[in-house]
Amino acid sequence: MxxxxxxxxxxxxxxxxxxxxxxxxxxxxxxxxxxxxxxxxxxxxxxxxxxxxxxxxxxxxxxxxxxxxxxxxxxxxxxxxxxxxxxxxxxxxxxxxxxxxxxxxxxxxxxxxxxxxxxxxxxxxxxxxxxxxxxxxxxxxxxxxxxxxxxxxxxxxxxxxxxxxxxxxxxxxxxxxxxxxxxxxxxxxxxxxxxxxxxxxxxxGTGKVENANPDQMKEVVANSLRKIRENGVTGQGLPTYGSAVLVNIINETGVYPVNNFQGSYDPEADLISGETLTEKYLLKKHPCYRCPIACGRYSKWDGKEGAGPEYETAWVFGSDCGIHDFDAIHEANDLCNKLGLDTISVGGTIAAGMELVQRGYIKPEELDGTTLEFGNAKGMVEWVRKIAYVEGLGAKMAMGSYNLAESYGAPELSMSVKKQELPAYDPRGIQGQALSYATSNRGGCHVRGYMISPEILGLPEKLDRNSLEGKATWTKIFQDLTAVIDAVGLCLFSSFALGLTDYTALVNAVTGFNYTDEELLACGERIWNVERLHNLKVGYSAVDDTLPKRLLNDPISSGPSKGQMHNLPELLVQYYAERGWDKAGVPTPERLNMLGI
Amino acid sequence: MRVTVKLFATFRDGRFKVEEKNLSEDSQVLDVLQLLNILPEEVAICLVNGRDVKEQHVLNDGDTIALFPPVGGG
Incomplete structure (x- = not known):
């Protein structure tokens, strides 16, 4: 074995x-x-x-x-x-x-x-x-x-x-x-x-991991590496610019959240893009173990050195907080690594805090002299530190944007799903991603079914982001395939170049098992259903498969995607049917039986 | 007519970030690509005013064209 x-x-x-x-x-x-x-x-x-x-x-x-x-x-x-x-x-x-x-x-x-x-x-x-x-x-x-x-x-x-x-x-x-x-x-x-x-x-560890079929593995690996090398995203885009190359793509599409999702386009986004990162901050690539893509960045800023920000991080401490100071974004990112914080949730919580101040919920006397307003980079960085050390209002913020906003009677100002902060894509202009956000088993998340890939990047094929057609099916397949990738221990970025067949070949070569593509994907579906069953047990239900009020009720207000809106209710009906769940979003005994759960 | 052309990632090398261009009426995206010496197959994403279009798309005065080679992340 x-x-x-x-x-x-x-x-x-x-x-x-x-x-x-x-x-x-x-x-x-x-x-x-x-x-x-x-x-x-x-x-x-x-x-x-x-x-x-x-x-x-x-x-x-x-x-x-x-x-x-x-x-x-x-x-x-x-x-x-x-x-x-x-x-x-x-x-x-x-x-x-x-x-x-x-x-x-x-x-x-x-x-x-x-x-x-x-x-x-x-x-x-x-x-x-x-x-x-x-x-x-x-x-x-x-x-x-x-x-x-x-x-x-x-x-x-x-x-x-x-x-x-x-x-x-x-x-x-x-x-x-x-x-x-x-x-x-x-x-x-x-x-x-x-x-x-x-x-x-x-x-x-000084041991090694065995391959059941070394010769077969050699061939399968060579084939996968060739696909990764020849793919524009994994072979050129990510290695050259890192994941922050998405800043301009998502912004120009008009689905790039600004100021806690109050806007969806940022005219100054290029100041904090992957292109700018490469031009002005990048020292070298910082790859993970045996990675042929090497999207990780190692930067210099303000006399310091360390990891460069990913797309989500550049966005959340940047445009989502109304900030275009790339030094400050690097600093906030570094503080999160150093103090052990999640950049997306921390940035999202600071952005929610800024809106709570903007709308008068948080009073100036609660801030202990640290500015909390859109566009203020110095204050933003200091709030990251205060969250880690639970100082003053930072203690409330350390509980996440939902708990923070709810404590002021305004939970709708938390841009979260199931209390977890949303990443850098406005779902109103991307139907499949709206569904993926709403149904993610860990709450607001982009890597449980990255529908941005087909709907915006055109991988593995281009889908019309405003159309509902096929989106429930695609979302289910992406969610199940992602569960497989997460379960076998590969990076999700490999999937820009590799497909189910490649993963099946890799798993079979290493283990000596003989999964068919369908059987491997069924493992993903099984994982998804086990997670769903747990979440139902702790009290979540179909009513939680939703989006924050602002993203549920109001179309995009400005920018290239102005007026766009998802149709989440219809997508959810199709999705539950696609998953073999009942109308209340509960897996049916037949489907669980089929999956061997 | 005048259009705004925005280039990203490697398309900027030896070209520009953003420029206004004067084009004849009924110009297509393809004409812009020729002007910039970019082959259609090099383009992964072509947006006109935020909408995905093909290279045959006919442009209008005041349009913003954004061109990307294959890039992505997340």
């Missing part, structure tokens, strides 16, 4: 015990790994009514079956737990080097249970696992912690994953950051780690 190490490491932090158990191969065949297998185990092991920040919640950190192999983009790992932000099944994904290293150390997955009575970190050196005191690094930022833990470990090749002050302070937007600049950012997973008094995990 290849791909899997066949071992799960279970750590009970309350008892200080570690144990190894064999991977359940029957489950692995149905749920693959990563988001899929961890999600299924989470649903089986954790009661749906558990408080997300209580010791009863568990943290699953899982690599995929292709993580650490020589498949293209094999860097990803997934964090699965109950989200403290919104109670849904959280699954937050990260690249870098940590996930592959976990496989090299001999584990497919870590399961972290209970709560330590003092701050600890976990040290993994191949089969040697220790729970160690983290008193010296508790309170330190991610960069300091990474350095300190590596030093104590005594091997510069060790990989570190850690939380920053935001996770320790239980901010519901706290991220888990690995390899300094890569984050499992969304759904507040950093707070769950903080609630367990777990500061970090250092891992060093």
């Amino acid at each position: 290849g791909g899997y190490t066949g071992k799960i490491l279970r750590i009970n932090l309350a008892e200080g015990k570690t144990s190894t158990e064999p991977l359940n191969m029957e489950l692995a065949k149905k749920y693959l790994g990563g988001r899929g297998l961890a999600g299924k185990m989470f649903a089986d092991e954790v009661a749906s009514d558990v408080d997300a920040l209580s010791p009863g919640n568990k943290l699953f950190i899982a690599a995929g079956v292709l993580t650490g192999t020589n498949a293209p983009t094999p860097s990803r790992y997934m964090v699965v737990t109950k989200s403290p932000l919104n109670g849904v099944i959280a699954s937050s994904n990260s690249g870098g080097y940590w996930g592959a290293e976990l496989k090299f150390a001999g584990y497919d997955m870590l399961v972290l249970e209970g709560k330590s009575d003092h701050p600890v970190y976990i040290s993994i050196k191949d089969g040697e696992v220790e729970i160690k005191d983290a008193g010296k690094v508790w309170g330190k930022d991610v960069y300091e912690t990474t350095d300190a833990l590596k030093q104590e470990f005594g091997d510069d090749k060790a990989k570190v994953l850690a939380i920053g002050p935001a996770g320790e302070n239980l901010s519901l937007m706290a991220a888990i950051v690995n390899d300094l600049y890569r984050a499992a950012g969304r759904t507040g997973v950093g707070a769950v780690m903080g609630s367990k008094n777990l500061k970090g995990i250092v891992v060093r």
